[in-house]
Amino acid sequence: MSGKNTMSIYDLSKKPIAWIDISTYCNAGCPQCHRTDPNGLGKIGWLPLIQWSLETFKKAWTIENLNAISQFEICGTWGDPLMCKDIYKICEYIIKESDVSILMNTNGGMRDDDFWWELGLLGDKNRMQIIFDVEGINQEMHSHYRRKVNFEKLKQNIQSFTAAGGNALAHVIVFKHNEDYIEQILDMCYNELDMTHHVVQLSNRFGESGKEEYIDEKGNPFILEESSLPVGDPRFELPAPHRDHKWWKEKGHALVLPHLDTERNM
């Protein structure tokens, strides 16, 4: 290598966190996502379709490289990681061959409940957490932003995952259309879907007008509006209405993020 080694900006002795993007495929068409063409909600034209196979992953993430990090954050800036055909095998490889933990974002609307059951069985609660986007209490509300995601399928998938012991966090982005339903969304997440934790945050991708116009997948125009809730609204800090306290106390909550940064899986 021509670049000479000096002193990294990272503390490698403390095993850094690796944020990895392994897929540019997605089943959804979320309007404010970097991946989305606002005119029709498909993939933006310049973005190539890429997904990492297990073989590719193992070649890049050798045991030596796995041992150099503490955690994967598999977010999905350009696509949903659960769209990788080999995602289960990739997670299995990480879990079985290293001590690295996994935090993974998804819209949760793909695959069947058998897949989510198996994924729930794979991860110890302190080794793997899946962050599901949940932004409504019914199909209309949820898919006003999470376009093309089947709400009932999402709920079934989360239920299968948590029933198998999976650790599921609810990620709720607040817009005008769901700002009055935050409590109900969280109630559903904990009491119906048995999720572990939640993060509620405003979308930060609006311009000054607070309104954005899009053309949906059927060619119809629609408007997405910014929430009117102030940043300090207490609904952003609501406590969990219910939680598996036995696990929470016994195992801690090592994987629960203190906050989600604003670029995450919009």
Place this chain on the structure above:
Amino acid sequence: MACIECIWAKDNKFLVNPDGQVWPCCYLSNQGFKFKEKGQWNDPDIIARGVNDIVNPIMQKYWEWEDELNINNHSLAEILNHEWFAKTLPDSWEGDNPHRICVMMCDKDG
């Protein structure tokens, strides 16, 4: 002069793009990925116009070392200790031409 403290480095966190390129944060990586896929990073017209996000020395150095900063080619330790991460980038924060995004996202006084 900006007072830049990289929030990702402070969290001891880096990013690997779908193409295997290793970047310090999502802000620079998103730009880098887009510029590369659109063929803009080495577009003579854009460079001649001096578009700073592209001609900024940290970006031009990155592309010069592109293969060495790809996890499909080198070990993680080699990449994170590479001169780009150890000198080029942090030195730019102390200089008079830091990247616009570093200033926008990580200027402590901004």
